[in-house]
Amino acid sequence: MPVDSTATGLGETHAVTNVASELEDYNLYRCDTALVEAVAREGGGWGHEELSDFGAQIGQADYLQLGQLANRYPPELATHDRFGRRIDEVRYHPAYHRLMATAIQNGLHSAPWTHPRSGAHVVRGAKVFMHSQVEAGHGCPITMSFASIPSLRAQPELAALWEPKVLARDYGPRNVPAEQKRAVTVGMGMTEKQGGSDVRANSTVAQALGEAGGGQLYALTGHKWFLSAPMCDLFLVLAQTGAGVSCFLVPRWLPDGAKNALNVIRLKDKMGNKSNASSEVEFRGAQGWLVGEEGRGVATIIEMVSLTRFDCMGSSAGLMRAGLANVIHHCSQRAAFGARLIDQPLMKNVLADLGLEYEGGIAFAMRMARALDRREQDPHEANLLRLATAVGKYWNCKRAPAHSYEVMECIGGSGVMEDSIFPRLYREAVINPIWEGSGNVQCLDVLRAMSKSPAVVHSFLSECDQARGGHAALDAHLDRLSQTVQGLARLDPDQMQFGARALVEDMALAFQSALLVRHAPNGVSDAFCASRLNSRGQHNYGNLPQGTDVDGILERADPARHTAWPVQGDQAA
Numbered sequence: 001m002p003v004d005s006t007a008t009g010l011g012e013t014h015a016v017t018n019v020a021s022e023l024e025d026y027n028l029y030r031c032d033t034a035l036v037e038a039v040a041r042e043g044g045g046w047g048h049e050e051l052s053d054f055g056a057q058i059g060q061a062d063y064l065q066l067g068q069l070a071n072r073y074p075p076e077l078a079t080h081d082r083f084g085r086r087i088d089e090v091r092y093h094p095a096y097h098r099l100m101a102t103a104i105q106n107g108l109h110s111a112p113w114t115h116p117r118s119g120a121h122v123v124r125g126a127k128v129f130m131h132s133q134v135e136a137g138h139g140c141p142i143t144m145s146f147a148s149i150p151s152l153r154a155q156p157e158l159a160a161l162w163e164p165k166v167l168a169r170d171y172g173p174r175n176v177p178a179e180q181k182r183a184v185t186v187g188m189g190m191t192e193k194q195g196g197s198d199v200r201a202n203s204t205v206a207q208a209l210g211e212a213g214g215g216q217l218y219a220l221t222g223h224k225w226f227l228s229a230p231m232c233d234l235f236l237v238l239a240q241t242g243a244g245v246s247c248f249l250v251p252r253w254l255p256d257g258a259k260n261a262l263n264v265i266r267l268k269d270k271m272g273n274k275s276n277a278s279s280e281v282e283f284r285g286a287q288g289w290l291v292g293e294e295g296r297g298v299a300t301i302i303e304m305v306s307l308t309r310f311d312c313m314g315s316s317a318g319l320m321r322a323g324l325a326n327v328i329h330h331c332s333q334r335a336a337f338g339a340r341l342i343d344q345p346l347m348k349n350v351l352a353d354l355g356l357e358y359e360g361g362i363a364f365a366m367r368m369a370r371a372l373d374r375r376e377q378d379p380h381e382a383n384l385l386r387l388a389t390a391v392g393k394y395w396n397c398k399r400a401p402a403h404s405y406e407v408m409e410c411i412g413g414s415g416v417m418e419d420s421i422f423p424r425l426y427r428e429a430v431i432n433p434i435w436e437g438s439g440n441v442q443c444l445d446v447l448r449a450m451s452k453s454p455a456v457v458h459s460f461l462s463e464c465d466q467a468r469g470g471h472a473a474l475d476a477h478l479d480r481l482s483q484t485v486q487g488l489a490r491l492d493p494d495q496m497q498f499g500a501r502a503l504v505e506d507m508a509l510a511f512q513s514a515l516l517v518r519h520a521p522n523g524v525s526d527a528f529c530a531s532r533l534n535s536r537g538q539h540n541y542g543n544l545p546q547g548t549d550v551d552g553i554l555e556r557a558d559p560a561r562h563t564a565w566p567v568q569g570d571q572a573a
């Protein structure tokens with residue numbers, strides 16, 4: 001006779017205790033003190049309510065789940081329909097479409113262009129930053145669409161034609177000609193097999209179909225080794241003309257309803273950023289309009305590239321915030337050896353250190369958002385933007401992988417399980433430093449900007465100098481940095497390049513420390529300066545000095561805490 005295990009209790013092997021709950025149903029804005037303060041300080045305080053509504057919406061349990069789904073069920077390419085007609089269609093999980101729709105409805109691709117006002121980039125940047133905590137892959141076409149606007153404007157008649165559809169708060173994923181849609185998205189094609197960073201090596205060629213020149217139609221022949229989000233309706237693409245590398249606006253469908261000769265060869269099998277399709281494509285005489293002048297392609301597309309770098313900086317800070325919030329939530333609930341993990345002195349050291357990294361990352365990104373907002377009125381801001389965007393893209397992206405890894409270790413074995421957010425954060429963190437200009441390319445860009453314009457160097461150093469007197473280690477660091485910068489003139493180009501990472505890392509730490517000294521509580525800035533200014537990139541988490549205000553740092557980072565406004569630093573826009 002079968003044993004009734006329920007009745008006897010034999011079916012119960014153990015009680016599930018001492019495990020954490022999912023971090024969900026929380027407000028990604030209000031629970032983030034460092035973010036709320038940065039938004040206020042950098043001129044976006046008018047957006048608190050809007051940001052809070054957005055943070056509450058995307059922190060709902062079912063919304064957070066979209067991030068898991070969109071990555072667990074990655075997009076698939078159908079090159080042909082069942083009758084054999086070429087369609088080049090990428091099919092996504094519905095979760096991806098919901099993420100895209102939310103981003104677009106909330107103006108993550110458009111707000112500073114459609115509603116320009118002081119602080120517009122700060123508020124939009126904060127939304128992008130929060131949404132990247134839910135899911136990062138969909139952010140690629142959102143960022144590219146947002147960033148395409150200044151480049152499109154290099155050809156006013158093309159901008160007049162397409163801008164309203166690029167900026168519309170309407171998501172149109174249908175695979176039909178852009179003429180039939182109210183809204184479109186924009187991708188970017190630069191990287192080829194023989195060279196990505198060095199786009200001058202591009203082999204794709206473009207030939208005028210009639211008259212040559214800006215706004216005219218050309219035929220492109222060649223390939224791109226990477227073209228992300230191939231379901232975008234338009235792409236800004238680099239190709240060679242007789243005058244050199246030039247920039248073209250290539251539609252996926254032609255105005256007459258025919259498919260443009262832009263074939264998707266296959267999708268990349270990536271380690272991360274799974275929800276976002278990245279493809280290899282061939283142009284077989286694909287039609288595209290020249291944007292700007294022939295031979296000025298790099299100058300035309302660089303505006304787009306520098307805005308995508310800004311978003312990379314923010315989204316890497318977002319990955320750090322997502323890891324930090326989740327790990328604090330976990331360690332507040334999980335106990336070992338008789339005490340909660342968050343109360344264990346060594347774990348406190350590690351967690352507070354992760355918190356400091358995030359504080360530096362978000363302060364940097366939001367300061368750059370302010371520079372974007374004010375670049376046209378204030379040369380200091382334009383100079384900062386030119387130099388510090390490359391520094392911040394390098395540094396925030398470089399710090400995020402180690403941060404995500406350390407978060408996994410704090411969680412323990414469950415931290416590497418695919419049904420959690422942690423492996424996804426780690427995989428995203430590894431990609432951000434590579435695309436939109438890899439680490440070395442950023443460092444070389446810093447050298448280029450510094451050698452071209454003493455004014456950008458002056459702006460950078462004078463911004464840092466505003467924190468002088470706030471911390472002895474920072475003062476000493478700034479003295480050293482200033483000497484290094486003066487000494488650059490004595491180095492030959494090889495020596496300069498050889499030492500570029502050390503220089504950029506010193507600059508990044510100076511900038512972050514100065515922001516924290518000026519604006520964060522003393523407990524945060526003291527610990528940041530004491531732990532980082534003498535160790536550069538060698539800093540391993542959990543090495544904060546005795547006496548650090550770990551409780552104060554952790555309280556600021558705790559997702560269970562709600563920040564109210566107005567906060568210190570709130571500025572009228």
Ligand SMILES: Cc1cc2nc3c(=O)[nH]c(=O)nc-3n(C[C@H](O)[C@H](O)[C@H](O)COP(=O)(O)OP(=O)(O)OC[C@H]3O[C@@H](n4cnc5c(N)ncnc54)[C@H](O)[C@@H]3O)c2cc1C
Nearest residue numbers: 188189190191195196197226227228278435436438440441
């Ligand atoms: C997920 C993903 C999506 C992408 N999507 C797109 C896209 O949509 N559109 C697009 O155009 N590209 C895209 N890319 C490509 C990406 O931008 C390139 O991979 C990147 O620019 C580097 O180019 P590369 O791969 O050819 O490497 P290389 O250019 O060969 O560089 C390799 C390494 O050498 C370093 N290096 C290069 N020059 C120097 C130098 N002078 N001194 C020292 N070091 C140097 C670089 O920093 C890098 O670390 C994507 C990449 C990824 C991973």
